[in-house]
Amino acid sequence: xxxxxxxxxxxxxxxxxxxxxxxxxxxxxxxxxxxxxxxxxxxxxxxxxxxxxxxxxxxxxxxxxxxxxxxxxxxxxxxxxxxxxxxxxxxxxxxxxxxxxxxxxxxxxxxxxxxxxxxxxxxxxxxxxxxxxxxxxxxxxxxxxxxxxxxxxxxxxxxxxxxxxxxxxxxxxxxxxxxxxxxxxxxxxxxxxxxxxxxxxxxxxxxxxxxxxxxxxxxxxxxxxxxxxxxxxxxxxxxxxxxxxxxxxxxxxxxxxxxxxxxxxxxxxxxxxxxxxxxxxxxxxxxxxxxxxx
Ligand code: NAD
Numbered sequence: 001x002x003x004x005x006x007x008x009x010x011x012x013x014x015x016x017x018x019x020x021x022x023x024x025x026x027x028x029x030x031x032x033x034x035x036x037x038x039x040x041x042x043x044x045x046x047x048x049x050x051x052x053x054x055x056x057x058x059x060x061x062x063x064x065x066x067x068x069x070x071x072x073x074x075x076x077x078x079x080x081x082x083x084x085x086x087x088x089x090x091x092x093x094x095x096x097x098x099x100x101x102x103x104x105x106x107x108x109x110x111x112x113x114x115x116x117x118x119x120x121x122x123x124x125x126x127x128x129x130x131x132x133x134x135x136x137x138x139x140x141x142x143x144x145x146x147x148x149x150x151x152x153x154x155x156x157x158x159x160x161x162x163x164x165x166x167x168x169x170x171x172x173x174x175x176x177x178x179x180x181x182x183x184x185x186x187x188x189x190x191x192x193x194x195x196x197x198x199x200x201x202x203x204x205x206x207x208x209x210x211x212x213x214x215x216x217x218x219x220x221x222x223x224x225x226x227x228x229x230x231x232x233x234x235x236x237x238x239x240x241x242x243x244x245x246x247x248x249x250x251x252x253x254x255x256x257x258x259x260x261x262x263x264x265x266x267x268x269x270x271x272x273x274x275x276x277x278x279x280x281x282x283x284x285x286x287x288x289x290x291x292x293x294x
Pocket of ligand 1: 007008009010011012013030031032033036051064065066067070073074091092093094118119120121122235236237240243
């Protein structure tokens with residue numbers, strides 16, 4: 001078992017660090033929040049006073065921070081002089097430009113580094129069933145893999161540095177657009193007199209089927225249990241969907257890619273968040289679409 005530094009013990013990182021400790025690793029955990037440090041201690045990690053202390057002597061350093069600016073700051077201030085046999089694993093969802101820059105700076109110092117954003121929410125982080133999509137050189141991937149396997153059910157090498165972030169943002173572009181389309185179809189069906197359960201029974205077996213329809217139906221009482229059945233509490237917050245769509249739109253600008261559906265989904269989620277609903281699950285956008293036509 002190895003010494004692992006873990007920086008960022010929030011909704012996701014808290015469960016992930018706990019799973020590494022459960023697997024027998026010596027986890028040195030750091031967060032700016034005292035409550036998060038207390039929870040990590042209760043979960044078997046050793047709380048330390050700084051990101052640098054977490055990284056000191058670690059075989060792997062995992063970061064799970066809100067956005068690119070946080071990761072860039074921690075890498076610049078606390079991880080710039082880690083030992084050459086350390087592997088840096090950033091599991092945060094961040095912008096592509098920052099992910100690629102941090103990877104090339106690490107490579108220039110001879111440090112193995114990967115971007116490894118996750119699919120799966122807080123429950124999957126706690127249960128150790130996340131899916132990791134990993135970008136980085138093959139050798140760095142192989143060094144990161146055992147630590148990721150201790151926190152997830154699937155670890156996939158997506159390609160070179162940044163490819164994990166590309167996979168994550170493209171996946172969530174599909175998710176945001178299909179959820180918005182699924183919601184508007186349910187609203188239209190109801191307004192045209194078609195019962196939601198009947199529409200689900202038909203569409204989930206027809207070509208309208210998608211994960212948003214079949215596994216995460218946005219209508220309460222229809223399909224398997226989902227956040228819709230809990231008044232859209234828990235699940236994947238609309239604000240995080242907006243964040244991911246904005247990352248995808250920024251990357252699309254850089255690549256001169258046409259993303260009309262992603263752009264529309266981003267605008268809808270921005271409206272949802274601006275309307276004060278960003279803390280609700282992203283399928284709650286059906287409520288906004290149920291409103292009268294403006
Ligand atoms: P969070 O806000 O709950 O946790 C982030 C933690 O980082 C906080 O505890 C904060 O105190 C800490 N932090 C911030 N700056 C720090 C610093 N300089 N040093 C140490 N700690 C610092 O966020 P989260 O929900 O855990 O999400 C983390 C990442 O995972 C994000 O990039 C998010 O987009 C991604 N993600 C989240 C989910 C989800 O369902 N919550 C799902 C997939 C991916």
